[in-house]
Amino acid sequence: MARARHSGGAAGRRPRIGPRLAEANVALWHAAVFFLFILVWWGLSAAVGRGFMPSPRDTAEAAIRMSSDGSLAEATLQSVYSLMAGYILAAMVAIPAGLVMGGVRILGAVLEPYVDALSSMPRVAFLPLIIVFLGLGYEAKIFMVFIGAVMPIVVNTYAGVLQSDAELIEMARSAGARDVDIFRKIVLPGALPYIMTGLRVGASLALINTVVAELYTAVSGLGGLLSIYGNSFRMAPYFVIVVILALLGVLLMYGVRLLERRVMRWRLHLS
Amino acid sequence: MPDDLAPGEAMSPAISVRNISKTFRRAKAKTGVKAIDDVSFDIKPNTFVSLVGPSGCGKTTMLRMLNGLIHPDSGEILVDGAAPTPGPHMGFVFQSFRLMPWRTIRANVAFTLEVHGVSARECAERADHYLAMVGLRRFAESYPAELSGGMKQRAALARALVGRPRFLLMDEPFANLDAQTREFMQIELAKIWQHHKGVVVLVTHSVDEAVLLSDQIILLNPRPGRVAEILDVDLPHPRYAYDARARPEFAEMRGHLWNRIKDMVANDPESEFFMRDDGASAGKTAGGE
Numbered sequence: 207m208a209r210a211r212h213s214g215g216a217a218g219r220r221p222r223i224g225p226r227l228a229e230a231n232v233a234l235w236h237a238a239v240f241f242l243f244i245l246v247w248w249g250l251s252a253a254v255g256r257g258f259m260p261s262p263r264d265t266a267e268a269a270i271r272m273s274s275d276g277s278l279a280e281a282t283l284q285s286v287y288s289l290m291a292g293y294i295l296a297a298m299v300a301i302p303a304g305l306v307m308g309g310v311r312i313l314g315a316v317l318e319p320y321v322d323a324l325s326s327m328p329r330v331a332f333l334p335l336i337i338v339f340l341g342l343g344y345e346a347k348i349f350m351v352f353i354g355a356v357m358p359i360v361v362n363t364y365a366g367v368l369q370s371d372a373e374l375i376e377m378a379r380s381a382g383a384r385d386v387d388i389f390r391k392i393v394l395p396g397a398l399p400y401i402m403t404g405l406r407v408g409a410s411l412a413l414i415n416t417v418v419a420e421l422y423t424a425v426s427g428l429g430g431l432l433s434i435y436g437n438s439f440r441m442a443p444y445f446v447i448v449v450i451l452a453l454l455g456v457l458l459m460y461g462v463r464l465l466e467r468r469v470m471r472w473r474l475h476l477s
Numbered sequence: 478m479p480d481d482l483a484p485g486e487a488m489s490p491a492i493s494v495r496n497i498s499k500t501f502r503r504a505k506a507k508t509g510v511k512a513i514d515d516v517s518f519d520i521k522p523n524t525f526v527s528l529v530g531p532s533g534c535g536k537t538t539m540l541r542m543l544n545g546l547i548h549p550d551s552g553e554i555l556v557d558g559a560a561p562t563p564g565p566h567m568g569f570v571f572q573s574f575r576l577m578p579w580r581t582i583r584a585n586v587a588f589t590l591e592v593h594g595v596s597a598r599e600c601a602e603r604a605d606h607y608l609a610m611v612g613l614r615r616f617a618e619s620y621p622a623e624l625s626g627g628m629k630q631r632a633a634l635a636r637a638l639v640g641r642p643r644f645l646l647m648d649e650p651f652a653n654l655d656a657q658t659r660e661f662m663q664i665e666l667a668k669i670w671q672h673h674k675g676v677v678v679l680v681t682h683s684v685d686e687a688v689l690l691s692d693q694i695i696l697l698n699p700r701p702g703r704v705a706e707i708l709d710v711d712l713p714h715p716r717y718a719y720d721a722r723a724r725p726e727f728a729e730m731r732g733h734l735w736n737r738i739k740d741m742v743a744n745d746p747e748s749e750f751f752m753r754d755d756g757a758s759a760g761k762t763a764g765g766e
Contacts, residue, residue: 377575380544381640382564383592391592395579472579472620 260442265449268442277431282450285416285427288344289454292351293412299352300359300408301401307360308367308397309389321364325357329415333422342424347416350423354415355408362407366400367393402466409458417451428454489558490519491676492543492644497552498701499538512538513549514701520693523674527687527694529734531742535702536680540646543678544569556644565589565640572649574629576621576636583608583617586636593640607635610669627658631665638669645670645677652682663689664717671715684734688727689716696737699745705737 244262251261260268272278307314307321332353340346370393378388420429428447435444495517500509512535520526528536541547542554545561554561561567568589576585584591586608587600595603608614611631613624621629630650637645650666651659667690670677681687687694688710696706710730712721721727742750 373571373573373575374577376546377569377571378588378592380546380563380567380569381589381592381636382562383588387592391588392577395577398579470579472581472622 256441257439258441260445264442265445269446269449272443272446278446278450281426281428281431281447282454285420285429286454288347288351288419288427289412289416289458291344292348292416293355293409295348296352296355296408296412297359297405300356300404301363304360304363304401304404305367305394305397307364308370309393314364314368321357321360324353325361329354329411330418330422333419337423346423347419347427350419351412351415355412358407358411359401359404362400362404363397366397366404369400370396398469402462402470405465406459406462409462410455413451413455413458490555491522491524491557492520492678493553493555494518494543495553495555497542497549497554499535499542499547499549501538511701513542514703515552516697516702516704517552518695518704518707520676520678522676524692525670525677525679525690527679527681527691528697529681529684529687529694529738530697530702530705531699531738531745531748532682533699533702533745533747534697534741535699536697537648539697539702540569540648540678540680543567543644544646565593566642566644568637568640568642568645570630570633570637570645570647570650572652574621574626574633574653576629576632578621581618581620582613582624582632585621585632586639589636589640603639604635607639608632610638611635611665625658626654627662630654630662634666634669638673643675645675647677647679649680649682651686659686666690667715667717684731684738685722688712688731688734689721694730694734696734699741700747705741708734 247262251259251264256264269278307317329350333350336346336349340349374392374396375388378392383391416427417429417432420427421433424430425433428451432444432447432451435441435447496515497513497517498511498515499513500511502509516535516539528539530536538547542549543556543561544567545556545563556567563569576582577588580588583601583604586604587595590600590603591597605614605617608617611634613628613631613635616624616628616632621632624632630653634650637647647666651662654662663686666677670690677690679687679690691710694708694710695704696708697703698705708730710726712724712726742748743752745751
């Protein structure tokens, strides 16, 4: 970012559509919306009764209680472990798979229906099978996260390779570039925005599947606590888990966005 | 061109095109479209040549064959005595600038060298040298989206030049630019060529541009592409040093070419202007020679 600004000064002109978002302004609005959110939550809990919906204050108190005995931290760590292991594994498998499918056209065309089938099928359907093969422990959970995240990344990477710019490829050919270089320097960077989209969609599915796996296999992590508190109608701690999951989602997306900024620095100049 | 005039050793052409034909197959259609039919011509070393003709005369196809990107169905093309192969020795400038949006201007220019294993440092140095030549040195760190059309095409020109090509192939390079930028770019190109020489093959729709820049103009007929006429332009170089357009020879050649093209278009059943020339224009008389 700093580098981009610096070069901007050297370039002299930097066309921009619309005013740049002032970071201070965004923070201010964030605070305002958060305040409004707490207010609505509080109003709702007052209206329906705290037995159904704990107030923000009840939830905060429950959070403090749960943090002090370490149960919350332990559950969060368990969940983050399954989530990240499954997600990273998915990215490591899916990106090369999508690239190969797009690079070897015949392979892509043959595999396409299977990919479509697998990506539109509810992953919960695989759970009994996963349990039979991998048991109820971390292996099963990680695998469940993996199959949740892997397909959107494959599909988007594949699409990104297929839509690669034929004009740029011809340019590279006229420069005498070999196929390997064309793939690495033209096709791959061209597919990056698609890959990032895949990673973003994959991230939210990974989080969903983390909770699903924790609910259906050996009860553990945040999903486990969710079912324990939910089944016993302890709504304040239950809400704590919901909030933590929401925060995890936000953090995960933030991480993906950071990565996106890093690998697609050139796009910053357009916004 | 008479066949008995065998090219001597000293006069051997830089590019020799012999009886080439090319047909494009339409997907699922039985018959193809003949783009080029039995075309022959020679290009001498250090000549600026323009390929001119109406749409459908195969001039862009011709250029791609000279580059070795595609191959003729029959006939032979020799570039420096060998079959053409793409590479840095043949710079190619496209109508749509074809810069990689994710690379800085410097990295775009260096691409030609990079894919041939030139070290990163030399890539940057040589890219900067040619960026300076086209007047973009201070935009080396910018991204293509930040540049105007004319600047993008300068960058593309620098990319074509960075491999020190002996042949510069240009496919309507200035067609996407506004009229004024276009004129400045023509001067720029003429200046660069004045310094570097080599063979330039320019495909253009603009008769004006062809006469202004070229030593030789190859006029092609449409559907299928055939050589209609080869003309020498005798105006002295450098033409940016004086008002070449004001010369009577310029006007004469421009008028002649324009009339022939108008006739071709009016007689081309596939052209949208087919039979639109009803003799009201001055073109009718000049076309019949």
